[in-house]
Amino acid sequence: MSEPLQSFNYRDSPYLRPGQNWVCGHASEGCPCQIGPDNSGHCRGGYECSPARVGERWNCTRSQFSGGPCAEGPLADGTCCRQIPLCRPVRSWRARRAVVTRWVLAVLIGLVLLVLASGYRTDFINPGDLSFQHSALADCGSCHVNFHEGVTGWLRAAWSVNNAKADSEPCIACHKMTDRGLLPHNLPTEALHDSSANVAPATVTGRSIGVQLANLAFGAPGKNDESIPCMTCHREHLGAEGNLAHMSADHCNTCHQVQFHSLASGHPDFVGYPYERRTNIQFDHTSHIDKHFRDAKLVALAPGDCSDCHKADANGRLMEVRSFEASCGACHAEEVAGAGRASAKGMAILAVPGLDIAGLRDKGAAIGEWPEFADGTVPPVMNLLLSADPEYRAAKIVFDSIDDPMDLFDADDEQLAAVETLAWSVKSLLFDLRSKGVASLHARLHGVLGRPLLETEKASLTALLPLDTIAAAQKEWFPALVSEIHRWRAGDAVLIPSEKAPPHAAAAAENAAENNADKDDGGDKEIATDKDDEIDTDKETDDDEIATGKDDDDDEIDTDKDDDDGEIATGKDDDDDEIDTDKDDDDGEIATGKDSDGDGKSADGGNITSTPAIAMTHGEDWNVSGGWYRDEFVLRYRPTGHADGFIRAWLDLTGKSGQRLKESSQVFEGMIGDKAPGLCGECHSVDKQADGGLLVNWMAYRPADGLKKSVRFSHAAHFNLLDKGGCLSCHARDNKADYASAYKDRDPATFSPNFKPLPRAVCAECHTAAKAGDDCLTCHNYHLGVFLPVDTHAKGMFKEVLNKH
Template sequence: MGRDRLARVLALATLVCLGAGLVLTHGTEMLMPGPLASAHGAIEACSTCHASSGSGKLSWIRGLAPGEPHADSKACLTCHKMPETAFNPHGASDEALKQSTERLIKIASTTPVPLSARAQDAAFPTHDMVKGGLECATCHQEHQGANFDLSKVSNEQCRACHSVRFDSFDGNHPKFVTYPFERRTRIVYDHAGHFGKHYPEVAKKDPSRRIPETCATCHDSRQDKRVMAVAPFEQTCTGCHLDQIVGKERASGPKGVAFLSVPGLDVQTLKKKNAAIGEWPEASEAELTPFMKVMIGRDERGRALMKALDGVNLQDLSTASDAQIKAVAALAWKTKRLFHALIKGKASDVLGNFGIGGATLSAGLVADLTASMPRDVIAGAQQQWLPNLAAEIAAHPETDAAGDGWSTITTETKLAATADPDELFGGHAREAGGHRGRMRLAEDSDTIPGRRLLPSGTPRSIDAERNKGTDDDEPRMERRKPEGSDKDDRPTAPSGKDTGSADTTTKPSDGDKQAGAPVKPPPSDPADQSDDLLFPTAEELRGIAKEAPSAAKEAPSGAAGGSSDAANAKLDSGAPPSAADTRAPTAPAKSADAAAAPRGGAASEISIESDVDPESWAEYGGWYRQDHAIYYRPVGHKDKFIFSWLVLTGPHATKGDTSPAAAVFDGLTGKDAQGACTKCHSVDDIQGKGRIVNFAPASAAAKTGRFTKFVHEPHFAITGDRGCLTCHALEKGRPYLKSYEQGNPKVFASDFGAVNKDLCQTCHTAGKSRQDCLLCHSYHVNGVTTPMMSTKLPIQ
């Protein structure tokens, strides 16, 4: 009886104490098994972390029933940002886990299992534990006190799941396999070659050049202790490699990248087959640039055209089929329209959609892709290579009635669709007489026989050409006023002379008349004209007519006068001038009308000749024009033009592809490519997605997904005089550079030997340095971040 009474008293006391605790304590504090860690100390409600718990003091009863196994872990993810694979071991993907498991099973088969691991397996079997996913509480045990380290995981916890079991690092821990080389370096740098060959050669040629003395000259770990970073280019490589980038050390080939061109065509064959290409510089030997292929192929018709021209030798069309000849003619007009559009419009409009990836490019990216090319660069090229482009485009709309975009006008030696110059430019473009009206191309010292090129461009460019010679009997041009208006309308010849009379204007030949319909003249009102580079205004043409006679100096009698008369006589007779005639400066005698003409208007300019070729003039980078092509010369390291094109085309340029995008990428990454980017930056294949140039340096963010970590700084003090060579032994004769010739970054041979476990074990042993698993391994391979809270703006 005494025992029963004591039991009842104790039970009653327990109930009283529990009741008092529930009544007197705040919230559910009495139910907590222990204090929270410091990081979670501000949490008061159990339901914040425990999904099955409510806010009442008896809500714990609901937790007795089974619920969602990962419910509490999902509550953790409301604050801790984790990937979708958060409940997988290490938060890794299924594919990564599969590869790791297969490798570890092979290692486990050769590793003896310690007795303690066998006992743990028998008492707490865990082979089925990871099938349904691991909960956060498996490793992170709360309610251990404010000073408890929640991220601490014991070796026993790690060993519970792993197939490879060992007691300690200096015990049966597996040997290292090619550590730390999981992939080749992003920067191609042959240490053995530089140390043994390049540095001694540089020091011998130029002792003043800066040669690295220690590894720390190029490497440091200050920004990120996990990664031994490489110092910037300006501190390391610029002394030897900057000249390679800007082209100073190029022994052959152009120093710039050919961007736009008027490609060389077999004009003679095209004429024989009556292909319509209009005006075209026959001296051009330029290639059709890959960039133009991208721009022309920006729509379906352009892509079909590029495909039709694949494998066609544009400069030898003797064996070309009719379909290929037709495609070449279409290419000529596509090229002309491209130049015309770049002058008339804006680069962001013309180049805004290259058809690469289907996305419209931003204005900033277009500026980088064109290196902010000045409009005058294209306009100057047009004035030299295609001086009558405006008239041709006006006469040849982009599509004909059939809508196929092919031109049907016969090509002649003279300007296609040539009509009276007065008809072409509404009476404003009279030929100035002699050979002054002929435009000499920059690449050709001779004019093209039989071709009458109409003046185009600004007055300065026209004056520069016309000052090479004038005609004796050109009438002074005046302005005719329309009735009832004070404004000038069009130029007329004084003394009743008609500007269209036969004695001053060359009429088209029969072949010209058959070439096509007359060209539609541009608007005569300057306010209606949209491009002064293509259509000189009425005022400019009047100034041209007045300045040309007054700008030329009177030539003394003798040889000079004789050569001028001879040249004019040849032109009047219709015979083509010789090279000497076109080069020789002439000074015609002043006619009475020219002598009486007023000296009004802007002064004419004489072009300045330079002994420096355009490529050398652009020594420090930028645009220049040479050999019927517009080139871009890199300005230095991190050149935005080359960088942007490589980034844009790389994902769409698989190896062996013949698309325009791949042609651009291959052209900029070739062995002798301008800028020499891939001389140092490696190129990786993206599976099914083209290629990528590794411009970004290695960083901790780039090492996500790795189980192993290493911090360099704590080890610097124990390396002694050998420094980095203590762990990284240079091995000569390894095929380091050869491994970069293929695109898989994980297939390579380092020029340094792997780090051995025995080397680490000299310090990390029992009684000396730490050996716990988390010292070198990360559980969450992709890291854990705590995002910023979502705070809504207050409503006023």
């Protein structure tokens, strides 16, 4: 081994200062000076020593490290004889490192500032690409409310505590999450608490380690009402394929009070799933499958399997019920239209209530002319229309207290007054209808409901009630209606005509006046003013009709004669004018084609030949496809078949208002009853609403657009799993269920389904972590409620265009 390069001792080992920034430039030559550079890196040069004066002599003081005192010694003037040549000091290792660090920082700061001030700022700070759903959002300010406030604004925002919530606002606005957007499950606090209180227990208790840790760190789940910013669960900027909706089962479990491991282990048993509420359409599977479909007469019409009546919707999720025509119509279409119905096929809308005319005449009741043979009651719809008048309402109460309105001999004054009010209300209704048309009905409904009718309601509620039907009814029921109403409204006491008085004297004059009115301007004005210039001038001409032989204006050229149109139509001599006039107009013969009166003449005066008679039909048989018709003293409406707009409109209207209006409720109950024409109530269930109203479920269940329920299930995705039992593989029948009775209370939650609840094990068989997955979101939605698609950004564009111009 050679001798060491250096010896470490106080003489041979000079002290180095590596912490100093500058090193002597001669160090690399092996002969650094002992002084070294100053702190600024300047060479301090000079001499190898500073000679010391001892007496008269100058002694060399050179350091031992530099070789000790030199042989030459100082000069005479005391200057060292060995001058150190100047050097260029160099940085020490440490100083060089500091310089590099400062340079790196300076360059980095410069670059950052440069980029932040440039157009690449957004790209630079963008933490990653957006998901494909949001990829079209080019402006960061669309989501980050502080983005456009600049760098200083960002610094301010960094100190804000509500950034996460503030940045959630654009999400809520775009996704129409309403004011409950940030609440857990978008449920009101009370609803959330109710759910927590009523939640089913776990079948096996247990928590994953993650949930245990979370509960340990943040406490057990409680009634947490705090709002949750969107970004708590939805992580953006994870790239186009980033899953915005990823949630693990642990994430759900940590908040839920009932905690468990998985669907197979611990998930609460299904309670009544999927039969959470009764079906909108009351269809008893048990009675149909076990009874009706086995009927020999119906076997050919019975469905072959479930898919004949049900089909998957466009998303494959819900098994929808096929249309009435496809699923029910084969057996029930004619029945709905009234076929086989023993009673009237049409429902009574307007009627002349039966009154004891003889008794009223004796008591001097002023109700004017009243059909003696009317024996009906006030139909509910008519009652509702009349109930706009408070006097009628009061009178109706008294009238209803009368045991038998057909026997009024013992009626007291109050009851007589009530009868009069009712009678004039009925007449006024008919008069208004005759003079003002269906608009008068709309006005009355407006009065009853306290709101104007919608245009669609107007059309549906009157079902195109024809003028001729009303006109004919008025002429038959109250021939002198116009004059009587005028007199009554003028304050006259319009007594019941005596039995001896020619019943139609006033009516004849009225018909003539009315015909004249019909001829010119419609008569309304004339009725109002009681002026009929044609009556005065007696200049009504029916020349055209005479020429053509047609009675275009229905005024009957011979106005002195009774209008027998109705009689011709019905084949009945309703007005008994043949008895009075002793003339035989052969109406019946026209109708029947027979010479029933034996006069050997037909209606046209010719001899009856063997020509086949026309088989005339009338009333409800005429309106076999539905519509209005008069049945003696009742005006009826026969449903046009399934989905009749008239009945639906009345049920919808009166269902909503039924709670506050007794008359409205009577209409509803009259129309929804099992035996009511149309048989709506047979299949369409009625739901009691929170406000007390009643809602008829016209359609089978269809989720509202954008509806997110707690459980989601795709039927189509499971079709290939079904065995030979088909749908019954999961939907096992429950033949003992009392299905129909559940509908009586009108509570949609009351349900006794024809099928047994789905056992959890059926789902858990496949839905494990290893097979079909058992994350909560596989079957559940987090956001509950109706969430419509994202708004377009073109909102208000028309107004913008207008403003520009």
